[in-house]
Amino acid sequence: MYILATIITTFFFAFFAIKFFKPVAIEVGLVDKPSARKLHDGNIPLIGGISIFLAVLAASLLWLPNTLELRMYLIASAMMVFIGALDDKFDLRVRVRIVGQIIIASLMIYGVGGYIENLGNLFQLGNISLGPFGIVFTYLSIIVVINAYNMIDGIDGLIGSLSINTFVSIAILFLMSGQTDYLSYPLILATATLPYLMFNLGIFKQETKKIFMGDAGSMFVGLSVIWLLTMGTQGEQASFRPVTALWICAIPLMDMLAIVVRRYKNGKSPFKPDRDHLHHLLQRAGLSAKQTLVVISLAATFMSSIGLAGEHFMVNETLLLMGFLLMFVCYVSAIRVISRVGK
Template sequence: MDITLSLFTAFLCSFLSIKILKPLAEQVGLVDKPNERKNHVGHIPLVGGISTFIGVLIASVLWLPHSSELRIYIIASAMMVFIGVLDDKYDLSVRVRLVGQMLIASLMIFGVNAYIADLGDLIGFGGINLGWLGIPFTYLAMLGAINAFNMVDGIDGLVGSLSITTFTSLALLFLFNSDKQLATFPLMIATATFPYLLFNLGLPGGRFKKIFMGDAGSMFIGLSVVWLLATGSQGDNAAFRPVTALWVIAMPLMDMAAIMYRRMKKGQSPFKPDRDHLHHIFMRAGFSARQSLLIITILAVVLAGVGIVGELLNASDWLMFVGFLGVFVLYCYSLQHIWRIVSFIRHNVTHEQ
């Protein structure tokens, strides 16, 4: 009953927050404006991340056992969302964003002593323990998760669908480890994201006016993902192995890594926007935005499912790691031969018609 009430609270508070925040965002200019890279119509309120955080905040305070870890998480999340709102409003420099994100990540690392040091037996020669190097590794993981979910936010519904997939997968992993309390938390985040998804996609039937997640949302999601990964994959009572985490966040992680590599190979900044993400590829191949959303979400669910099944079957760490690298190489190959793939798909579609 408590789980049901906590999820209902997260959904309801997130939904009501959107209704309250939308007109306020329009008044203060917290909106996304069309430009050469953004072809949406009108000024879209950037309140998806704020509303998701509010839903999680209220549900956590009302229904989760109070602890120092929860208090520090709420404080860190509030600070991360605040920086994200400032970035959405004033377009902060990369340096300012990174400094703010690292300071907030320090609350997790040093406030609750949660960081990723044990990587498991990735190469088949025994467990890899980073020791104190786990601290800078966790900083990099935090920045990576934030940017991964930020970069995939290119078509309606994508960042919401991928984050829901990730948090639901983490909840299942905690449930399979008989930890219902920890499983409730990612489920609350996933549930609090649903109202954003409804508004972002205009469901049902275009009834709700569009909103965007904003950097506040991607920063909140990134912090929450790494926090849960550090909590779930480390320690003697870990709910899952670190290699499983790669599969759970495979789609946004691979998209970010491949794109940043391509940009640096061209001598460009890894943070420079372009139109070579996976959803751009599908749309250039002739798929609609909704079709691209469905295909990518299914791929993310399948990859997360592989990780969960591998965890349940206790597949060796090195086998799961090699499998992940194989999928990533295939993904990079596809991006490097984008026009061949597009031409092949178009040719076959035309031939069938």
Template sequence: MELGFGILAVAFVTAFVVVKMLKPIAYLVNLVDKPGGRKDHDGVIPLIGGLAIYTSVCITTFLFIEQPIFIRLFLLAGGLIVFMGMVDDRYQLSARFRLAGQFLIACIFVYGLDVHIESFGDLLGIGELNPGWLGYPLAVLSLMGVVNAMNMLDGMDGLVGSIAMVSFIGLIGLFGAAGHTTFQYLCLAFTGAIAAFLIFNLWGSPTKNFRKVFMGDAGSMFLGLSLGVLLIEGSQQPTAAFSPVTALWFVLLPMTDMFTIMYRRIKRGRSPMAPDRTHIHHIIIRAGFSRKQALYIVLVLQSIFVVTGVLLHNSTYEWRSFTLVVTFVIGYQLFMRRAWLFVRWSKKRFA
């Protein structure tokens, strides 16, 4: 217990200090986000949150966690996606280049560390579903999916950081209960680092001494990749800490939001990667809620899903858990199709 608090404290303090150190450098190299177009924030905001989180996780794991090949390659591949995200933050890379980079980095985990999907569990109530050799390419696609889901959802202060932190807190409990202390400590490091970033992101100011910072693509992609890797590794045999369907609950909200929006964009003849304001938090804001209220609503939803996944992770009826997942996905589609009704009803009710 004391070691856990120590990891949290060191990760928090390290991320806090790194943010303070990187702020003047960000302005010098123009690694900042400027208002204009779809960006309606005030002032010029440093895009250093992702680098601070990554640096904090590296230092904390070096101090507290043994360094097997998995941890070393985890941090190496994480550093690559952080670097690509920083280049994207600075120079706005094309979607094709980002996807190619994500593919190569995901392959490091899948083929370098043998992080693949051996089983989907008993999702349909007919026995365990094994993908065989398809488990490797499916793992690559899964990692890229989580990376882009978190990246696409990063459109409001505190959103991606809070969603990721809730998921890492849930994983702390699951890995701890299974005796996987290395992964538990890694999740503790992420939680402490993200908490420090959120202080700057949510309560910082664009103009005062305690300046706001953004996570940037470097941070959202790094958190998505890390979460995806830990979910696959933690749900597969021979030392699974939870069932494969449990992993779905941890990324259910961002993944469903991403696929729903991509489908609607394609249906309208647009690129699935084209930015817009049709994410769940945009709908909530249009319904008359403030940004902070929208953040709290989405955070409550994510917490419900993670708690549900944790409570059901030892269930012998995995198909029931999967049925609930499918029910939410279908309900989400129906809600988004009729979101305008919710917006109109909410505005009338609270007018």
């Protein structure tokens, strides 16, 4: 009953936040304008992320225990959404965004004294302890995951579908481990994203009702994902193994790593936007936007299912890691084939 009330509260907060802030966004110019890289019709309000965060904030304050960890997460999230909204409005430089992400990472690491210190038994020689280097590793992980979800946001429904898949998968992992105290966190995030996805996909059949996530939303999603994964894999109360986390957010991670390597080889900045992401290549190869959404969403679900099955059956961690690396090699090879077909 408690979980149901939390979900209902979150959904309606997110829904009405969208209805309230949509005209405000249009009034202040917080909109995404068409360009050579952004092929959509008209100016679209960038309020998806703001509505999701406000719903998460309201539901958390109403239903979740007032812990230090939760307070630090909400403060860090508010800062992330603020920086993202500034980026949506003024197109901040990459350096400014990265500095902001480092500050936010510091708040999460030092605010609760938690970081990624244990990588699990990846090579069957015992758990790999990072010690003090774990702090550096956590900084890198936070920045990578935030930008992975930020960079994957390119077609209607994609970031919403992928984030819901990730949050639901994490909720299942908490449920499998018996950590029901943590179950509300990913469920609130998944539910808060649902109204955005409905508006973004035009379920209400009116183009004027469409909204976008914006950098405020995609970076907030990334921050929430790495926070949940860290909470779920570290400490005495860890709910699942670190290697499983790779499978839960596989598509955003693989897309980011592949495109960063490709840009570096071509002498371009890793953070310079282009139209060479997986969804762009699939569309150039002949798929429609909806077909592309379905293909990538199914691929993400498949990857998450491998992680969930591996955790449930306690598959050897080395096998899971090797499997992920093999899948990444297949992913890169497939990208090359698709890019040639699209030319």
